Amino acid sequence: MRTQAGGKTILYLPVMTGYLTVFLLLTCYPISAFAAEKLYVGPDTCGECHEEEYKSFKKYAKKNHSYESILKMKPGLQDKEFKECLQCHTTGYGRPGGFVSVEKTPDLKNLSCETCHGPGSVHAESEDPDDIIGKLSLTQCERCHNAERVADFDYKPLIYGGAH
Numbered sequence: 650m651r652t653q654a655g656g657k658t659i660l661y662l663p664v665m666t667g668y669l670t671v672f673l674l675l676t677c678y679p680i681s682a683f684a685a686e687k688l689y690v691g692p693d694t695c696g697e698c699h700e701e702e703y704k705s706f707k708k709y710a711k712k713n714h715s716y717e718s719i720l721k722m723k724p725g726l727q728d729k730e731f732k733e734c735l736q737c738h739t740t741g742y743g744r745p746g747g748f749v750s751v752e753k754t755p756d757l758k759n760l761s762c763e764t765c766h767g768p769g770s771v772h773a774e775s776e777d778p779d780d781i782i783g784k785l786s787l788t789q790c791e792r793c794h795n796a797e798r799v800a801d802f803d804y805k806p807l808i809y810g811g812a813h
């Protein structure tokens with residue numbers, strides 16, 4: 650009898666440890682995943698530390714007026730059509746922490762830094778260059794400057810064009 654009980658205790662121990670591990674993983678995983686999620690912060694936040702790029706972008710880039718461009722054409726468009734414009738003319742539309750509406754996310758209504766460099770909330774806190782996209786390739790531009798559009802406007806975006 651005694652050996653049987655002892656055997657059970659030994660068997661329970663790994664089972665209990667197993668449950669505990671699963672429990673800890675389930676509770677900790679979403680927290681760490683949430684902390685690492687990169688959200689959009691808008692250009693003014695970037696400008697606090699990158700003044701030169703910020704000033705130049707605000708002054709010269711057409712991206713800084715991209716919402717105006719679609720707003721002008723809104724009267725002739727159906728709601729569904731206008732929503733399609735938002736994907737390329739606002740920052741992060743349809744992505745976590747991205748543009749929702751002019752009222753809710755005024756800082757993201759135009760295209761800006763994070764259109765090219767990706768969502769910057771984590772980098773803006775850490776100041777770590779590894780937390781932001783530094784090296785860019787034309788492939789990243791082509792999601793909006795696609796072949797059809799480049800042909801329409803008869804120019805290919807240059808990698809340093811439209812930035813700062």
Ligand code: HEC
Binds near residue numbers: 692695698784
């Ligand atoms: C609190 C200050 C701070 C804020 C806010 C900030 N950055 Fe930075 N950023 C830095 C520092 C510091 C570096 C590293 C500079 C260096 O290496 O010369 C850096 C580097 C970069 C780089 C170069 C990355 C590389 O690989 O070399 C880019 C691009 C960049 N930031 C973009 C942004 C964007 C976009 C935003 C807004 C979403 C932003 N930063 C917000 C401090 C900041």
Ligand code: HEC
Binds near residue numbers: 715764789
């Ligand atoms: C999310 C969509 C999107 C991405 C990604 C994007 N662009 Fe643009 N870009 C636009 C839109 C929209 C305009 C026109 C804005 C307007 O005039 O309303 C534009 C305008 C421009 C212009 C016109 C000149 C100017 O002064 O702004 C250049 C050049 C340009 N982009 C280059 C690039 C490059 C290079 C990349 C990649 C590194 C890139 N863009 C990524 C949407 C995008």
Ligand code: HEC
Binds near residue numbers: 738792802
């Ligand atoms: C697939 C991405 C994409 C979508 C969707 C899109 N645009 Fe654009 N739009 C661009 C890009 C990129 C440019 C910059 C011009 C170029 O590519 O040569 C631009 C330029 C423009 C311009 C010219 C701005 C100027 O003054 O030079 C207007 C106006 C415009 N878009 C309106 C719209 C409207 C309205 C919609 C929705 C019906 C729309 N766009 C949907 C990517 C897009």
Ligand code: HEC
Binds near residue numbers: 712762784
């Ligand atoms: C149209 C795309 C585009 C936009 C918009 C854009 N950048 Fe950049 N950025 C670039 C490119 C391209 C480089 C050079 C990357 C490389 O060397 O490969 C760069 C480089 C940088 C660097 C590194 C230092 C340097 O000059 O090489 C910083 C910092 C930076 N950008 C900040 C910003 C900030 C802040 C904004 C918004 C005010 C912004 N960028 C908007 C495309 C963009």
